[in-house]
Amino acid sequence: MKGRKLILLIPLVVFLIGCAFLFKGLFSDPRKLESVLLDQPVPEFALTSLQNxxxxxxRAIFTGQPMLLNVWATWCPTCRAEHEFLNELKARENIFIVGMxxxxxxxxxxxxxxxxxxxxAIDLYxxxxxxxxxxxxxxxxxxxLIDSSGTIRYRHVGDLNDTVWQKTIKPIFEQME
Structure with missing residues (x-):
């Protein structure tokens, strides 16, 4: 009889664990995805220039100064709005940006x-x-956000806009300079 009650509790326990994971997901920011590469060097690669x-x-291009690596595509609608901001950012702050x-x-x-x-400043393909x-x-x-030694210091998922720049990325960037 006691074993039967225990078996009946298993679905309840599984349900509660599932609810806990769903509850956590409701309150997490999807733009703040953890990256195993934080505080790690940019991976080795060999890519050509988009234009040439x-x-x-x-990887050597990521040393010498702090910079942004922006991943973009023409098929990405959000990239269009972000691209306008990146042009403004480059003109206003003179930030070294590598586009991929x-x-x-x-x-x-x-x-x-x-x-x-x-x-x-550099465009990778x-x-x-x-x-x-x-x-x-x-x-x-x-x-x-990559520091002058080529180490990834921050990752932002989604469009980079003035609010994200001012509140999140610029303070980290200024600490690296």
């Missing part, structure tokens, strides 16, 4: 930059998403 396919880049075109077609991406402006995979990219847009 003969030009190769490696993610899982996209080169001609479309080049036309995008021609039409909307190019805030990127990641057509297969391999560096994106190594970074743990969920989708575009995502922005990484």
């Amino acid at each position: 396919p003969d030009e190769q880049y490696s 075109n993610y899982k996209d077609e080169r001609p479309k991406a080049l036309q995008w930059l021609k039409n909307l402006g190019n805030p990127y 990641d057509p297969d998403g391999m560096l994106g995979l190594d970074l743990g990219v969920y989708g575009a847009p995502e922005t990484y």
Whole structure:
């Protein structure tokens, strides 16, 4: 009889555990996804420039000064609004921004930059998403704050806008300078 009561409690326990996970998910911010790469160097890679396919880049571009790595794509509607802000940010704050075109077609991406402006000091082309995979990219847009030694210090999922810049990323960026 006692074993039968215990068996009847198992579904209740499973239900309560499931509710706890769902409750936690309701109050978590999906833009604050943890990354195993925080406080780790940018992964090794070899990618070409979006604008010049003969030009190769490696992890070495992420040393020497603090910078942003912005993951974007022409198929990403949120990236369009973010792109306007990145152009403003570059003009206003003179931030070094590396752009990584993610899982996209080169001609479309080049036309995008021609039409909307190019805030990127360096533009990487990641057509297969391999560096994106190594970074743990969920989708575009995502922005990484990288210090002068090439270490990832912060990851932002979603569009980078003035509010996010002023309240979250700029204070971290200024501490690194």
